[in-house]
Structure formats: structure tokens, C-alpha cells
Amino acid sequence: xxxxxxxxxxxxxxxxxxxxxxxxxxxxxxxxxxxxxxxxxxxxxxxxxxxxxxxxxxxxxxxxxxxxxxxxxxxxxxxxxxxxxxxxxxxxxxxxxxxxxxxxxxxxxxxxxxxxxxxxxxxxxxxxxxxxxxxxxxxxxxxxxxxxxxxxxxxxxxxxxxxxxxxxxxxxxxxxxxxxxxxxxxxxxxxxxxxxxxxxxxxxxxxxxxxxxxxxxxxxxxxxxxxxxxxxxxxxxxxxxxxxxxxxxxxxxxx
Numbered sequence: 001x002x003x004x005x006x007x008x009x010x011x012x013x014x015x016x017x018x019x020x021x022x023x024x025x026x027x028x029x030x031x032x033x034x035x036x037x038x039x040x041x042x043x044x045x046x047x048x049x050x051x052x053x054x055x056x057x058x059x060x061x062x063x064x065x066x067x068x069x070x071x072x073x074x075x076x077x078x079x080x081x082x083x084x085x086x087x088x089x090x091x092x093x094x095x096x097x098x099x100x101x102x103x104x105x106x107x108x109x110x111x112x113x114x115x116x117x118x119x120x121x122x123x124x125x126x127x128x129x130x131x132x133x134x135x136x137x138x139x140x141x142x143x144x145x146x147x148x149x150x151x152x153x154x155x156x157x158x159x160x161x162x163x164x165x166x167x168x169x170x171x172x173x174x175x176x177x178x179x180x181x182x183x184x185x186x187x188x189x190x191x192x193x194x195x196x197x198x199x200x201x202x203x204x205x206x207x208x209x210x211x212x213x214x215x216x217x218x219x220x221x222x223x224x225x226x227x228x229x230x231x232x233x234x235x236x237x238x239x240x241x242x243x244x245x246x247x248x249x250x251x252x253x254x255x
Contacts, residue, residue: 001242004033004249005220007155007175007202011046014206014217026220034220035253037061037094037128040068041079061091066098066130069105069112077115084123090253092120093128094155100132113141120150126252127152135159139166151252156204161190168198173252177202178210178218181229192233200249201226
């Protein structure tokens with residue numbers, strides 16, 4: 001069984017003490033490939049170091065996370081553009097809008113999101129969208145643009161069924177992680193109605209650890225808990241879930 005963690009921040013300082021052991025645990029649980037989203041320029045060097053250490057297993061994205069769209073966002077966007085010119089990435093991400101922490105930056109978050117979508121179209125790259133309490137605003141930006149053949153993933157999808165169908169209408173995938181195992185996560189109520197070929201698996205490590213590790217540091221090895229929950233909800237074997245979601249991840253990220 002081969003699994004791909006399509007969204008994990010393995011360069012986080014939370015893995016500083018046991019990074020190698022964390023990779024070994026992941027591989028022992030069947031997680032062989034890791035897609036790392038960008039946050040901002042301060043994390044880029046650590047991302048590159050992991051790529052250098054695990055060149056065949058780690059894949060990098062480039063982008064400006066909405067929570068890091070601050071007063072210097074134009075400088076950060078220039079950094080993103082320069083990196084896209086110099087290096088190869090599997091996606092632009094994670095990008096989007098976050099209205100959980102700070103609603104006052106909505107206008108510049110929208111501007112940064114739109115600009116990075118346009119770059120994704122120019123570079124023929126998928127995007128990975130962060131949409132925390134902001135799905136209507138995300139849809140508004142996307143509906144205002146000619147998305148052409150753009151595809152990507154709505155990371156950590158936590159919307160309702162109608163919003164899930166809206167995501168699929170764009171030709172995008174749902175990123176499903178630990179939230180599907182939460183009692184109050186709600187997506188477990190309808191996820192089985194979503195075609196399995198429109199789902200990718202992710203952890204968002206070190207965040208959002210699935211049950212039974214909820215509240216602890218998350219890591220890619222715990223992707224097996226997400227897999228098992230989806231196996232239960234879809235009434236399919238874990239192997240079937242793994243096979244299809246791995247195909248999906250390889251397709252969207254051209255791995």
C-alpha cells in the first residue's frame with residue numbers, strides 16, 4: 001500500500017527533535033511521499049533542506065499563506081514570483097483566505113490570492129487552497145476569474161455538501177484529513193456521497209491530528225487513521241481507498 005500525504009508542514013520546528021524518526025514512522029505506516037506547502041519566505045530554506053535530504057520522497061509547493069499576508073505582502077509576493085522563476089514546484093500553495101484569525105486583512109488577502117491564481121495559470125500549476133471560514137469569499141474570487149484549465153485541492157475541506165459540489169464544479173479535489181475523524185467535523189455525514197476519485201488524503205501535520213491522537217502533534221504516520229475512517233464511511237477496503245487517492249494525488253500534482 002502506497003499513501004501520499006498531500007499536505008504536511010514537515011519543516012515545522014515541532015519536528016526539529018525527531019525529524020528522521022518521524023519519516024521512518026511514516027514509511028512504516030505506508031506513507032511514502034510528502035507534499036509540503038509553503039507558508040512564507042522565512043520557511044523556504046528549511047523546505048529546501050528537507051527536499052535535499054529526501055529528494056525522491058519530498059515535493060515542494062511555493063506560495064504565500066493567507067495568515068501571513070501582512071503589511072509586507074507585496075515583498076512576500078515578489079519572493080514567491082522569484083522562486084517560481086528559479087525552481088520547480090508541484091503547486092502554488094498554500095494560498096487562499098483565512099477569516100478565522102483576522103478579518104481586517106480581507107482585501108489584501110483577496111489581492112494576494114488572486115495574483116497567485118494568475119501565476120498558477122501562467123505556470124500551468126495546480127493550486128492548494130486554504131479556506132478557513134472563508135469559502136464564500138474564496139468562491140467569489142474564483143468566480144471572478146477565467147480559471148481556464150486550473151485545478152488543485154481545497155485543503156482541509158470542512159464545508160457542507162453543497163459547498164463540496166461547488167468545489168467539484170471547478171474541477172478541484174477535496175483534501176481530507178483529521179477533521180473527518182472528529183465527532184463535530186460534520187464532513188463524515190456526507191463525504192461518502194463524493195466520488196472517491198475527487199479526494200486526496202492529507203494530515204496538515206503538525207496540526208489537526210486525527211482521532212485517536214486528537215490534540216497531540218500530528219504527523220504523516222497518522223494518515224492511516226484518516227484512511228481507516230474513509231474506509232468505514234465508503235464501505236470499501238483500505239487498499240481501495242489508498243489506491244484511488246494515490247492515483248488522484250499523482251494526477252493533480254503530476255507526480
